[in-house]
Amino acid sequence: MIELTRRATFSASHFYWNDAWSQEKNEQVFGKCARRNGHGHNYTLEVTVAGDPDPVTGFVVDLKWLRDVMEREVLSAYDHRHLNLEVPEFVEKTLVPTTENIAISAWKRLEPAVNTAKGARLTRVRVYETPEIFAEFRGES
């Protein structure tokens, strides 16, 4: 088995807010991230797929195909969007769009598509909010 990782970038805005809390508590816990007009990041999405190389092509999965899956399932929804206001999983579920929750949400968007590739499975999604901050999800174990 070998792991293959592809990166892509997207830019989005967000803010951190828990409706169940007072403004004061939100500001205390989330600091500047609680400012309601939001702020933005250049995110990097890293998607890791594991499998055995196909004996004919030598590929675990075709990287162009993986790029298209990432584009269709994640980037088209997240890139140049306000996560709290425009991305369904954060709007409808009032899920705070932390890097942790973005990693899980991206996983849920990618997994059904990635796992249609014969013999390959999604093993890791890592989301960098800045070059110094990232969250990683390896699926429910």
Added chain:
Amino acid sequence: MVHVYFGRRYHLSASHRLHSESLTGEENRAAYGKCNNPHGHGHNYVVEVLVGGGIDPETGMVINLAALDEVVQTSVLERFDHANLNLDPLFVNQVPTTENLTRAVFGVLKDALPVGKLEHVRVEETENNFFLFQGE
């Protein structure tokens, strides 16, 4: 509970000299090369800390970034940044290779986190080499 990993990278600059008291001068030079030069040298280290755990449903976080920063600042950066690693008590009996620095950082952070489990410490000594410790 859903298990997620949160990672954060920190920078520290420190000096060290790789020299083992149990080797002769010649053996030290053979083993460590330039790193054995008597007055030491320095690096800009990058310390990556990975914390695993469940997501707090109220905050959406594994660990609050500010809380992690404070722990790393207090227990790692204040101790090792702009310091000579050879003079730290941890390196009295062991050579301050980046392998040993990685284990040392893991050791001081492991029980200091307010929440979550320390999954790994990864230290980059230069852009081209790094060391990873995931605990015993």
